[in-house]
Amino acid sequence: MLPFVRPTIEDEDIAAVEAVLRSGWITTGPKAAEFERALGAYLGGNPLVRVFNSGTSALEVSLRAAGIGPGDEVIVPAMSFVASANVVLSAGATPVFVDVDLHTRNLTAAAVTPAISARTRAVMPVHFAGLAVDMAPIEALACQHQLRVIEDAAHAIGTRDHGRLIGSSGDLVCFSFHPNKNITTIEGGAVACFDPALAQRLERLRFFGIEKDAEGNMDVHAWGGKMNLTDVNSALGIVQLTRLEKFNTRRRELVKLYFQHLPKDPVLLPPADDAGHSWHMFAPLIAFAALGVTRYEFQQRLQAHGIGSGFHYPAMHLFAVYRKLGYQPGDCPNAERIGAETLTLPLFPAMSGADVQRVCSALHSVLEELSRAGA
Ligand SMILES: Cc1ncc(COP(=O)(O)O)c(C=O)c1O
Structure with a gap:
């Protein structure tokens, strides 16, 4: 029986996971930070990469970090995995569905334009099945209407749009490392962004909203969840990325x-x-x-x-x-x-x-x- 998908797990993946399990530090720590650096180096363009416990968390936190919430609308293609729309609800906003192209399965600027209202705050292009959305017209629209662009790149690690790697530029670009994806951390995800203040908001939203001063004193000014990626998962991601x-x-x-x-x-x-x-x-x-x-x-x-x-x-x-x-x-x-x-x-x-x-x-x-x- 030939399954439709099977993750590629080899001896080096197992050895990397075993090493973390034996190390005495198994939750988020040095391997998560190393995975973030490795992803940034792979994508190019100096993105700030933050890893999460799933692609869904990456998307949800991106929406929240972009300030999207109740009363706001986010334009989402009608063809995607339901996570793409559900995260808009999680953030308290409303998804507005637009049709996709039959052949590329992707949204287009022509479909997005009539869906823009006074409440629209963001558009979520989904690079469906690993084929890049034609981003230049979407980015032009976003610029014209002051919209955030939250890319759902769950399918698109290693995808290129006109030769440019998805995640090497943009606003907030979200990846998934679920076992069906082109590389896996079992469950896991990442966000690439380019603004240090945004990256800091992602970190706080990812982990209880915790802020610490130089002496380690803790304060929490706003809600944060628990969506960190463990070192065990990150070690797998580091090795998988070398074979992407x-x-x-x-x-x-x-x-x-x-x-x-x-x-x-x-x-x-x-x-x-x-x-x-x-x-x-x-x-x-x-x-x-x-x-x-x-x-x-x-x-x-x-x-x-x-x-x-x-x-x-x-x-x-x-x-x-x-x-x-x-x-x-x-x-x-x-x-x-x-x-x-x-x-x-x-x-x-x-x-x-x-x-x-x-x-x-x-x-x-x-x-x-x-x-x-x-x-
Ligand atoms: C298009 C799309 N977006 C988001 C997700 C959510 O990713 P995760 O399963 O890592 O939470 C998936 C997962 O399959 C997906 O296919």
Whole structure:
């Protein structure tokens, strides 16, 4: 059985974790600080990097650090993992959903513009599946309307936008190191920003709001949570980061094979390609309804051929919690079509070229089985 995702954990990862476990200091400490420096060096552009216990925490704290709260609106693409919208609620603000491009799955300046209101304080571009949002027009809009830009780069460590690494510039750029991501700390996340005052707010919000003077006396002026990343997780991240470029190169090689061997059938729409794509996921759209099956039935058939698959994601505006804000089917047609037709195929660095061919021939077989059944 080929799963759709598997983290790459090797002896050096295990040795790094074991060393911290044996060191006598296992929560946040020198390894977390080293991971922050290593991420900053990798991204380039001198970002101030702060690590968190999840990508969700990174996003939530970024919104709060940017001063976003009750009464404010944040523009979010309707196609993303639900964390992207939930953090806006956590900060006390309101998500405003906009549609995405069918091929890139990303929001565009053209979709964001009409959603800007007097209450809009921020926009959250999500670099979906590892493909960069075209940031220059978004940044121009943000500048014109004085909006903060909180990038959800959960899928995008190693992604480039017109040759520039995501996180090497910007306002607040948030990464996730969940086990499905291109590198993992098991659970974990990071924020890259460029303003020392902002970085300090991130630190306080991350850890109880604690402020200390030179003698270590403590005060708390405002709320802070507990969202620090441990040294055990950080040690794993440091080692994983040294292999990120290798992992992403391998992902690109595997995707090239997918593009060569995928069935050329009008029911299957491959995702958009780009030189800067980090290929966190490979998810074509499949017109299940036209094939006379549900996605679940299609997945079961693939599974019978030994191929696992995933579903990323349902359109967020149609979740019950967001329908309460007034959203309904038809509001974001591309996100809704992606939500209905997307199927995540196996993609992880340890896969072989033969694995990709096995997935593609299973797809050919399932399509043939279905056309025979329909005939
Ligand atoms: C687009 C997106 N944003 C945010 C997150 C949240 O990251 P984490 O799981 O590290 O909290 C995820 C996680 O899958 C995600 O896919």
